Amino acid sequence: MGYIKINNLNFKYSNSREDALRDFNLSIKKGEIVAVVGESGSGKSTLLRILSGFEVPYRGEVELDRRTLISENTFVPVEKRGVGMVFQDYALFPHFTVEENIRYGVDRLSKREQRETVKNMLNLVDLGEYEKRYPHELSGGQQQRVGLARALAPKPGLLLMDEPFSNLDTNLRHRIRDELKEIIKSTNTTALFVSHDKEDALMVADKVVILNKGEIAQVGSPIEVVESPANEYVSNFFK
Numbered sequence: 001m002g003y004i005k006i007n008n009l010n011f012k013y014s015n016s017r018e019d020a021l022r023d024f025n026l027s028i029k030k031g032e033i034v035a036v037v038g039e040s041g042s043g044k045s046t047l048l049r050i051l052s053g054f055e056v057p058y059r060g061e062v063e064l065d066r067r068t069l070i071s072e073n074t075f076v077p078v079e080k081r082g083v084g085m086v087f088q089d090y091a092l093f094p095h096f097t098v099e100e101n102i103r104y105g106v107d108r109l110s111k112r113e114q115r116e117t118v119k120n121m122l123n124l125v126d127l128g129e130y131e132k133r134y135p136h137e138l139s140g141g142q143q144q145r146v147g148l149a150r151a152l153a154p155k156p157g158l159l160l161m162d163e164p165f166s167n168l169d170t171n172l173r174h175r176i177r178d179e180l181k182e183i184i185k186s187t188n189t190t191a192l193f194v195s196h197d198k199e200d201a202l203m204v205a206d207k208v209v210i211l212n213k214g215e216i217a218q219v220g221s222p223i224e225v226v227e228s229p230a231n232e233y234v235s236n237f238f239k
């Protein structure tokens, strides 16, 4: 579980003449963490919106564990994709406790399994004592970890994260960055996150994808993209 293949994705917004994403190809191995970076307007959010099912490409395929999610004649709806999302603003349900938030994605399990999942997830994100709290009673970093626990609870084949560090101040950002990586690695989850911050990408990701005007400028390990930039856009981005 967790092998992703993206073939030749092309997408255009209906009110636009230019493609927002062009000939996008990417394979992600199980357990790998991929960061997608690029200047504002380069297509990062568009890619995330396609993978999470909010937009439909006019060409291209996406497979998760050899199961086609998107193709010319396939569109698997969001809730059936086995894809978990962590949103920029965490998007926790404000009137649900931490426990209820995490339980939300696994409500088809038996009550006993639900309790077990919640307990495991709270331990994983180190929030064992917080299950009865409401989101507004938590710090930003804690809310983010609840968001992560909620997304991981159904054991998604792919975890998508939108700017996971953008709402945190610098100190917390550094700590959460390490924690998040550790949690994702410990569950061997395949993950893709979007960031406008080069440092976040280089510190957390195994593989970095740099987008320029909807096209891939380079894909490589953090060392490769910094030490052997494929072009000027990439070298400027990591300056």
Ligand SMILES: Nc1ncnc2c1ncn2[C@@H]1O[C@H](COP(=O)(O)OP(=O)(O)OP(=O)(O)O)[C@@H](O)[C@H]1O
Residues within 6 Å of the ligand: 013, 014, 015, 016, 020, 038, 039, 040, 041, 042, 043, 044, 045, 046, 047, 196
């Ligand atoms: N709803 C929309 N309708 C038309 N064009 C759009 C829409 N959303 C985005 N675009 C355009 O598509 C391109 C890619 O935008 P996208 O939001 O994916 O970029 P981004 O890399 O996520 O930018 P940012 O870092 O600023 O969030 C841009 O040219 C943008 O203007």
